[in-house]
Amino acid sequence: MSMNRSIKVSVTLLLAVAMFAVAGPWLSPHDYLTTNFDRLLASPSLFDLHLFGTDDLGRDLFVRTMLGVRVTLIVAIVASLVSLIIGVTYGAVAGFVGGRVDAAMMRFVDTLYALPFIFFVILLMVAFERNFFLIFVAIGAINWLDMARIVRGQTLSLREREFVEAARLTGVSTLRIIFRHIAPNLIGIVVVYVTLTIPQAILVESFLSFLGLGVQEPQTSLGALVNVGVAQMEGAPWMLLIPAALLALILLCFNFLGDGLRDHFDARHAE
Amino acid sequence: MSLLDVTGLTIRYGDNTVVDGVDIFIERGESVGLVGESGSGKSQSALAILGLLPKQAKVSGSIEFDGQQILGADEDRLNTLRARRIGIVFQDPMQALNPYLRVGAQLKQILLSHGLADKSAADARVIGMLAKVGLPDPERQFRAYPYQLSGGMRQRVMIASALIAEPDLLIADEPTTALDVTVQAQILELLEELRDETALLLITHDLGVIAGHCEHTIVFERGRVVDAGPTTSLFASPGHDHTRALLAAAPRVDRGEVPEPVSGSTLLSVGNATVSFKDLKAVSDVSFAVRRGETVAVVGESGSGKSSLVRAMLGLVPMTAGRVVYAGEPLMGAVEDRELSKRRDLQLVFQDPVSALNPQMRVQAIVEEPLLVHERRATAAERRSRVVAVLEKVGLEEKYLRRFPHELSGGQAQRVAIARALILEPKVLICDEAVAALDGSVREQVLDLLRDVQKETGLSIIFIAHDLAVVRSISHRVLVMYMGRLVELADNARLFGSPRHPYTRALLDSVPVPDPVVAPKRAPLRGEVGSLVSPPSGCVFHPRCPIAEAICSNKVPTLVDHGGTRVACHKATAI
Numbered sequence: 001m002s003m004n005r006s007i008k009v010s011v012t013l014l015l016a017v018a019m020f021a022v023a024g025p026w027l028s029p030h031d032y033l034t035t036n037f038d039r040l041l042a043s044p045s046l047f048d049l050h051l052f053g054t055d056d057l058g059r060d061l062f063v064r065t066m067l068g069v070r071v072t073l074i075v076a077i078v079a080s081l082v083s084l085i086i087g088v089t090y091g092a093v094a095g096f097v098g099g100r101v102d103a104a105m106m107r108f109v110d111t112l113y114a115l116p117f118i119f120f121v122i123l124l125m126v127a128f129e130r131n132f133f134l135i136f137v138a139i140g141a142i143n144w145l146d147m148a149r150i151v152r153g154q155t156l157s158l159r160e161r162e163f164v165e166a167a168r169l170t171g172v173s174t175l176r177i178i179f180r181h182i183a184p185n186l187i188g189i190v191v192v193y194v195t196l197t198i199p200q201a202i203l204v205e206s207f208l209s210f211l212g213l214g215v216q217e218p219q220t221s222l223g224a225l226v227n228v229g230v231a232q233m234e235g236a237p238w239m240l241l242i243p244a245a246l247l248a249l250i251l252l253c254f255n256f257l258g259d260g261l262r263d264h265f266d267a268r269h270a271e
Numbered sequence: 272m273s274l275l276d277v278t279g280l281t282i283r284y285g286d287n288t289v290v291d292g293v294d295i296f297i298e299r300g301e302s303v304g305l306v307g308e309s310g311s312g313k314s315q316s317a318l319a320i321l322g323l324l325p326k327q328a329k330v331s332g333s334i335e336f337d338g339q340q341i342l343g344a345d346e347d348r349l350n351t352l353r354a355r356r357i358g359i360v361f362q363d364p365m366q367a368l369n370p371y372l373r374v375g376a377q378l379k380q381i382l383l384s385h386g387l388a389d390k391s392a393a394d395a396r397v398i399g400m401l402a403k404v405g406l407p408d409p410e411r412q413f414r415a416y417p418y419q420l421s422g423g424m425r426q427r428v429m430i431a432s433a434l435i436a437e438p439d440l441l442i443a444d445e446p447t448t449a450l451d452v453t454v455q456a457q458i459l460e461l462l463e464e465l466r467d468e469t470a471l472l473l474i475t476h477d478l479g480v481i482a483g484h485c486e487h488t489i490v491f492e493r494g495r496v497v498d499a500g501p502t503t504s505l506f507a508s509p510g511h512d513h514t515r516a517l518l519a520a521a522p523r524v525d526r527g528e529v530p531e532p533v534s535g536s537t538l539l540s541v542g543n544a545t546v547s548f549k550d551l552k553a554v555s556d557v558s559f560a561v562r563r564g565e566t567v568a569v570v571g572e573s574g575s576g577k578s579s580l581v582r583a584m585l586g587l588v589p590m591t592a593g594r595v596v597y598a599g600e601p602l603m604g605a606v607e608d609r610e611l612s613k614r615r616d617l618q619l620v621f622q623d624p625v626s627a628l629n630p631q632m633r634v635q636a637i638v639e640e641p642l643l644v645h646e647r648r649a650t651a652a653e654r655r656s657r658v659v660a661v662l663e664k665v666g667l668e669e670k671y672l673r674r675f676p677h678e679l680s681g682g683q684a685q686r687v688a689i690a691r692a693l694i695l696e697p698k699v700l701i702c703d704e705a706v707a708a709l710d711g712s713v714r715e716q717v718l719d720l721l722r723d724v725q726k727e728t729g730l731s732i733i734f735i736a737h738d739l740a741v742v743r744s745i746s747h748r749v750l751v752m753y754m755g756r757l758v759e760l761a762d763n764a765r766l767f768g769s770p771r772h773p774y775t776r777a778l779l780d781s782v783p784v785p786d787p788v789v790a791p792k793r794a795p796l797r798g799e800v801g802s803l804v805s806p807p808s809g810c811v812f813h814p815r816c817p818i819a820e821a822i823c824s825n826k827v828p829t830l831v832d833h834g835g836t837r838v839a840c841h842k843a844t845a846i
Binding site: 161162163165166167168169170171172173180181184185187 | 585587606607611614615617618619621623626627628629630631632640641643644645688691695
């Protein structure tokens with residue numbers, strides 16, 4: 001099977017960004033905490049290795065941006081995993097068991113859908129102390145609903161397929177039917193959907209951080225950096241442009257990856 | 272000059288040549304049949320004539336229609352040609368009709384966009400055309416959406432749209448393959464009546480359709496024309512081995528040896544089975560029995576309830592009323608609630624092998640799964656040797672163990688499905704249209720396989736099918752169903768030799784015979800199968816029955832014995 005070009009390009013770019021985010025801070029002589037009051041709002045330069053310049057407190061922006069990329073990627077991946085695990089299990093059970101169980105489970109999902117989530121998350125953040133863990137919970141809680149619906153729909157149609165009927169006839173246990181016959185046939189659609197929910201999670205995290213509800217100083221994320229950058233837009237445009245450009249790049253890559261994977265799996269079905 | 276003159280047509284996709292140097296000539300008003308198995312290139316050739324091949328296709332050769340070169344012609348010219356000179360009827364009318372446009376609007380569009388009629392005359396001409404293709408109440412159908420019509424009605428609309436511009440050539444690609452046999456007979460008759468001066472290029476896998484309706488026949492095999500000539504002489508003395516093979520693989524309803532009845536003890540019986548889905552009664556009060564080593568065929572058109580009947584027997588759908596007795600003990604409830612020992616004795620083979628095999632599992636895993644459930648103690652090595660043995664029995668070598676279903680042909684996939692059903696050595700094998708999706712020669716091989724297994728192990732087979740010629744060649748007894756009711760039950764020779772029920776007779780008369788000497792009979796039935804939600808009163812068949820009388824619409828006929836045939840008809844004695 002050959003991968004199509006959008007998969008190759010986006011994976012290469014994402015790996016490059018991730019490697020930079022991991023290795024970058026060690027290569028720089030600066031760290032993310034130290035403030036340097038001699039060089040507030042310095043523009044990017046090779047001279048003292050402030051590659052992306054400094055911020056309004058004189059902290060090195062290169063290191064801080066790389067840190068932000070790390071946080072953003074971790075949030076995105078962990079939140080997607082949360083949505084993957086809850087969503088797939090929930091959807092597969094609802095779809096396979098069917099009947100009243102299915103109806104009750106899906107009405108619960110509908111109810112959660114009706115909640116204004118951003119508002120809910122803001123309340124959560126205000127009520128409890130802000131922490132990393134809560135961001136995962138909040139974002140995962142939004143994303144698993146879509147995943148559950150998609151997986152349920154797919155399971156419903158798989159359950160009617162004749163190879164599942166054949167397994168029921170011979171007496172294969174329900175658990176084995178779910179794991180051996182249903183789950184492997186869900187992989188395609190789930191992989192595609194996860195790559196499409198990652199950018200969603202990144203956007204929500206950025207949005208929360210932009211509102212000041214996300215990660216806490218001196219930790220940072222791309223969203224938080226953009227937030228600070230907006231305030232300094234006139235005097236120090238690099239503070240906004242560099243993290244915003246990286247955020248856009250990551251989002252685009254994940255979107256292209258999702259599209260590419262979708263085509264990839266479609267092509268296999270068309271064979 | 273011929274109307275259509277195709278010479279040296281070659282179609283390639285990458286390195287794959289699907290059509291290789293094909294010649295087709297059609298004179299004005301002539302009817303030509305293209306016949307061949309799936310993948311032989313007959314549909315690709317037709318698409319090339321229409322200029323409808325996808326862009327990746329590399330086409331060479333020459334296609335002249337009435338002196339104009341079609342290959343390489345621009346889209347405008349092709350459009351005019353397709354709308355005014357060449358009509359098309361596809362296999363699946365639901366795909367070919369726009370679901371969001373009313374039938375009348377779709378037909379009017381053809382006339383208006385090509386200036387074939389002005390606005391004031393268009394409506395009348397469309398309604399006239401709809402009446403001509405035999406749609407009842409054409410004014411009403413003019414305003415109907417495609418989904419409101421039955422399959423046969425939709426195909427009539429397709430024919431109306433293909434013929435409304437009075438083209439010189441009509442191309443029909445498997446026009447009746449998706450239809451029931453009695454409707455097929457009506458549609459073929461309609462094509463014949465309506466085409467007048469229009470030449471016909473009929474593409475089909477069914478030699479019976481060709482024999483009855485084409486003056487010339489062209490035989491395709493793997494992208495090449497292997498045989499061509501006037502239909503009568505081609506069928507009488509085929510010039511190529513492939514033609515002979517196709518003819519040999521086409522079973523006939525009108526002659527040939529039939530299996531002798533079996534006299535064994537009863538193994539499985541079904542009593543007064545009724546299956547309802549909400550207010551739809553799919554099966555009403557059906558009783559029959561299967562003996563050891565016997566093949567019982569269940570025959571009927573779509574909606575006859577034959578699949579629901581066996582699904583209820585197996586416990587895949589609930590049986591509303593009635594009972595199933597297997598080896599003297601009742602089989603009750605959903606399949607999940609039945610004892611494992613009883614479940615292993617009844618196995619099912621599905622119609623479509625592609626959807627019956629899990630695409631993510633290899634052949635070995637698919638075939639050995641039943642062993643994991645029923646013979647937990649078997650070691651991996653034992654399971655493997657059992658799988659190899661059963662695959663060998665169905666004619667597949669060991670190398671197929673590691674294959675995925677999408678790496679198998681249709682016939683191979685169906686063998687794998689049969690192997691999975693046979694690995695537990697069941698006593699009853701239920702085949703639900705198990706050979707319907709297979710090409711002629713492969714179908715014969717699978718049928719032979721079933722006969723061999725039966726001879727060897729004394730297997731009982733319940734064979735559900737709509738193809739009467741196949742049923743005639745394999746079954747010992749036949750059960751005919753119509754709208755969920757059992758209308759006739761008899762031994763093979765008696766049912767095909769002297770059918771008692773008017774519906775059975777009509778079914779038999781509708782089957783096209785692959786012999787041009789036997790003239791096609793007039794379509795014996797008008798109309799189509801009624802609604803199961805509000806079935807007709809009395810005998811459900813009476814609205815279509817040619818010999819119905821007053822009593823037929825008042826009283827439900829009971830199953831009575833007439834010289835060994837059990838038949839449900841008030842007029843059975845008169846026949």
